[in-house]
Amino acid sequence: MKKSENFFEKVYDVARQIPFGRVTSYGAIAKHLGAVRSARMVGWAMNNSHNQEIEVPAHRVVNRKGLLTGKHHFDGTNLMQQLLENEGIVVIDNQIQDLDKVFWNPSEELK
DNA sequence: ATTGTGACGTTGC
DNA sequence: TGCAACGCCACAA
Numbered sequence: 001m002k003k004s005e006n007f008f009e010k011v012y013d014v015a016r017q018i019p020f021g022r023v024t025s026y027g028a029i030a031k032h033l034g035a036v037r038s039a040r041m042v043g044w045a046m047n048n049s050h051n052q053e054i055e056v057p058a059h060r061v062v063n064r065k066g067l068l069t070g071k072h073h074f075d076g077t078n079l080m081q082q083l084l085e086n087e088g089i090v091v092i093d094n095q096i097q098d099l100d101k102v103f104w105n106p107s108e109e110l111k
Numbered sequence: 112a113t114t115g116t117g118a119c120g121t122t123g124c
Numbered sequence: 125t126g127c128a129a130c131g132c133c134a135c136a137a
Contacts, residue, residue: 007134026119036120037132043118044134063119065125070118115137124128
């Protein structure tokens with residue numbers, strides 16, 4: 001297969017471990033992977049997540065501001081927001097409210 | 112190898 | 125976090 005799986009795999013692994021009702025940022029995941037400056041790659045990996053057999057809760061992954069920047073890539077327009085709201089997360093205008101409360105830091109919870 | 116690009120982040124204003 | 129610009133890494137063509 002691909003060697004890059006390693007990098008992507010890590011991203012998917014962390015993303016899948018995001019607890020219910022929690023969200024994280026690309027940078028946080030990237031940091032956990034050891035590539036803080038590769039936050040964009042994390043998002044790119046998510047784009048590839050569609051090709052992955054394992055479903056990745058990309059809707060739980062947002063940018064540092066808690067803005068649903070990636071909702072644009074979802075099936076529907078508000079699908080991502082609906083999923084987050086379904087988990088109890090308040091989302092207004094693609095912006096997660098109480099981000100600090102729902103934020104999940106992989107580097108702290110995970111290791 | 113080179114270029115382009117991207118679901119970001121940080122710094123500057 | 126209001127907007128602009130740079131940087132940064134990994135991958136595709």
